[in-house]
Amino acid sequence: MNDFSVATNRTFGEVVIETVGLAKKFGHLMAVDHISLSIREGEVFGLLGPNGAGKTTTLSMLATLLKPTEGTARVNKHDIVGESDAVRRSIGIVFQEPSSDDILTGRENLYLHALMYGVEANLREQRISEVLRLVDLQDRADSQVKVYSGGMRRRLELARGLLHRPKILFLDEPTLGLDPQTREHIWQYIRRLADQERVTVILTTHYMDEAEHLCDRVAIIDDGKIVALDTPDQLKQIIGGDIVRLKIKNPKLTPVKELPYIVKVEQTGGFVMLTVKNSSVHLQEILGLVGNAESVELRTPTLNDVFLHYTGHEIREADAEGGFFERAARSRSNR
Amino acid sequence: MTELDGLYALWYREFKVFLREKSRIVSSLFTPLLWIVVFGGGLGSSVSLGGTNYQVFIFPGILTMTVLFSSVFFGLYIVWDKRIDFFKEVLVAPLSRLTIFAGKTLGGCTDALIQGGLMLAFGVILGVSYSVPMVVLVMIFMLVLASAVVSIGLIIGSFMESPEGFNLVVSFLVFPLFFLSGALFPIDNLPSWLRVFTTLNPVTYAVDGMRGAILGISAFPVMIDLGILGGFAAAMLVVGSVAFSRMK
Numbered sequence: 001m002n003d004f005s006v007a008t009n010r011t012f013g014e015v016v017i018e019t020v021g022l023a024k025k026f027g028h029l030m031a032v033d034h035i036s037l038s039i040r041e042g043e044v045f046g047l048l049g050p051n052g053a054g055k056t057t058t059l060s061m062l063a064t065l066l067k068p069t070e071g072t073a074r075v076n077k078h079d080i081v082g083e084s085d086a087v088r089r090s091i092g093i094v095f096q097e098p099s100s101d102d103i104l105t106g107r108e109n110l111y112l113h114a115l116m117y118g119v120e121a122n123l124r125e126q127r128i129s130e131v132l133r134l135v136d137l138q139d140r141a142d143s144q145v146k147v148y149s150g151g152m153r154r155r156l157e158l159a160r161g162l163l164h165r166p167k168i169l170f171l172d173e174p175t176l177g178l179d180p181q182t183r184e185h186i187w188q189y190i191r192r193l194a195d196q197e198r199v200t201v202i203l204t205t206h207y208m209d210e211a212e213h214l215c216d217r218v219a220i221i222d223d224g225k226i227v228a229l230d231t232p233d234q235l236k237q238i239i240g241g242d243i244v245r246l247k248i249k250n251p252k253l254t255p256v257k258e259l260p261y262i263v264k265v266e267q268t269g270g271f272v273m274l275t276v277k278n279s280s281v282h283l284q285e286i287l288g289l290v291g292n293a294e295s296v297e298l299r300t301p302t303l304n305d306v307f308l309h310y311t312g313h314e315i316r317e318a319d320a321e322g323g324f325f326e327r328a329a330r331s332r333s334n335r
Numbered sequence: 336m337t338e339l340d341g342l343y344a345l346w347y348r349e350f351k352v353f354l355r356e357k358s359r360i361v362s363s364l365f366t367p368l369l370w371i372v373v374f375g376g377g378l379g380s381s382v383s384l385g386g387t388n389y390q391v392f393i394f395p396g397i398l399t400m401t402v403l404f405s406s407v408f409f410g411l412y413i414v415w416d417k418r419i420d421f422f423k424e425v426l427v428a429p430l431s432r433l434t435i436f437a438g439k440t441l442g443g444c445t446d447a448l449i450q451g452g453l454m455l456a457f458g459v460i461l462g463v464s465y466s467v468p469m470v471v472l473v474m475i476f477m478l479v480l481a482s483a484v485v486s487i488g489l490i491i492g493s494f495m496e497s498p499e500g501f502n503l504v505v506s507f508l509v510f511p512l513f514f515l516s517g518a519l520f521p522i523d524n525l526p527s528w529l530r531v532f533t534t535l536n537p538v539t540y541a542v543d544g545m546r547g548a549i550l551g552i553s554a555f556p557v558m559i560d561l562g563i564l565g566g567f568a569a570a571m572l573v574v575g576s577v578a579f580s581r582m583k
Contacts, residue, residue, distance in 0.1 A: 063427055089429040099420040103352045115344035116428040118337035144355075160424075 010216060013041030016168060016200050017062065021071035023224075024057050031057045033224035034071060039217075044194045044201045046215035048208070048303065050315045054224040055204035056096060059170050062202070063093045076167055092117075092166030096173050098153050102146035106137055106156050109145060110163055117164035131159035134189055136182065151178055158186060162193070169193070171203040175210060187214045206315050208303045220307055227310040232303060239263075239301040239309060242279035244286065246272045248293040255289045262286075275301075341430040342438045349412075349442025353449070363405045363450055368457070371397045384521055385552045391461055392552075395545035396518025398473070399480065399538060401454045402447045406481045407509050409443035410488025414501050426582075436489065436579040440572070443485035444478060451477040463549060472548045476561065480541040483568035486575035493582050512538045522554050537567040 017039040024032040032054040039045045047055040060066040062075055064084040073080045076090035100109045107128060114124045132138045135155035145153060158174060174190070175183040191214065193199040205211055211218045212232045219229040228235060240263040251272050257265055261282050264275040272290070276282060279298055287293060308314055353359065371394060379390030416422040425435060455473060458465070488505070495501040515529075516538040525533060533539045544560030547553030553560065 065427060088427060093427055095423060097420045099424040101421050103355050112344045112348055115340040116430060118340060
């Protein structure tokens with residue numbers, strides 16, 4: 001999967017999304033707290049954060065479904081409040097909730113979407129089979145959506161968002177609850193859209209690997225604020241070394257702390273976490289000083305470490321799990 | 336071009352759903368059939384009005400009922416659409432709110448016309464004799480009535496969040512409209528307090544017009560009926576598109 005993980009030599013076009021102090025308040029809750037960012041054409045931009053961090057609210061404002069309480073944003077040079085029609089013509093959005101009609105078949109849902117988004121008549125059929133193949137639904141395209149599994153529905157929603165090849169594509173948790181194989185297919189397709197078709201993609205995710213492998217730049221968002229924004233590689237630089245995790249009783253930490261290549265020492269439960277520069281060279285020395293470790297784990301930092309660094313807590317992946325499927329189950333066969 | 340495609344898309348969706356949910360057709364025809372067969376047949380065995388058997392006399396009223404009920408309850412589906420978030424997909428599409436409203440209304444009118452048409456065919460069993468111009472005129476009345484009442488249903492639906500709330504509001508509206516329309520009795524000799532309501536009720540003119548067209552019995556000239564009903568429908572279409580343009 002690494003063939004598309006490194007952002008090498010990508011050039012981005014002009015700024016297509018710009019927000020200035022964008023904020024949304026629900027009652028007393030500041031869901032989105034004055035966010036300013038700019039995103040260039042052809043970029044895959046990730047909003048990474050836990051559930052309730054304000055990712056979906058930000059996306060909804062940019063997609064003109066919610067009016068901001070404060071601040072402004074321009075999408076494809078159009079104001080999201082004053083020129084919402086023009087904004088809607090330039091974007092595609094895939095919601096986190098299922099929004100296909102379950103009485104219709106998958107193909108019919110796509111056909112409706114093609115009509116509503118002005119896909120030209122001679123391209124419709126070809127595009128529909130193209131996206132169906134992409135999400136591997138071609139065999140089930142003529143079944144009613146109500147007999148689809150949650151994962152199939154999710155894939156259909158994605159296919160729909162890609163159908164009209166929008167200039168800017170918003171994806172709210174695009175691979176939530178999908179199996180690894182489908183996720184990778186989707187990542188590859190999103191990457192191809194951005195690299196070859198110059199589609200700008202803004203996605204929300206709480207999956208670290210998704211942000212890391214797919215996104216050109218990642219904004220880490222917590223409590224409605226952007227706490228860090230950079231390429232995944234740059235973000236990881238902030239950690240300043242590799243992570244060495246030791247399972248150890250009674251560690252001797254004082255001599256370790258004085259070593260020049262130790263960046264940070266943390267102790268939680270029966271574990272010691274060390275951030276170490278050039279860890280492969282220095283590991284032996286550390287182990288000699290710290291005492292008898294039961295186990296040693298050495299890894300390069302992930303965005304999870306970055307998130308922890310900035311927010312002081314971890315994204316719990318279990319948080320968002322099931323949301324889509326619960327809603328799918330609830331909405332199904334209810335009429 | 337996009338707006339027209341979008342209009343077609345919205346209509347196509349409603350029509351597909353209608354065809355696939357056969358239970359909708361059956362359930363919406365059941366009540367009118369009960370009225371015409373049991374109530375009309377029972378009372379008709381000893382009562383005749385205006386020189387016509389009572390069962391046949393109320394037939395235009397039951398046609399109205401069919402269109403009225405299926406049209407107004409069409410608004411319920413927009414409440415469902417909101418629930419399943421399908422509507423979000425429609426609202427974010429690059430379509431004007433007017434197009435969305437028009438597409439929904441067309442879809443609802445199609446449903447109502449098919450059901451009204453089935454009911455009209457049932458008239459043959461009752462011994463009503465049709466001519467082509469008569470059927471065309473009745474279909475026009477049904478279409479105008481349907482567009483007015485579908486709009487009402489959509490207006491209510493656009494404000495409602497729950498199906499229960501929708502049903503409550505609608506039953507407070509739809510039964511008075513039906514009973515005060517002269518569907519079940521002639522409106523010529525009513526006491527004055529009742530006459531006020533029937534005259535103000537737009538549905539009265541649908542019943543009267545269709546009764547005039549089918550049986551040749553009417554309190555007002557048929558074209559006056561059509562004019563008043565048409566004016567009401569136009570007003571409802573305007574209010575409906577305004578209600579939709581405000582919807583989030």
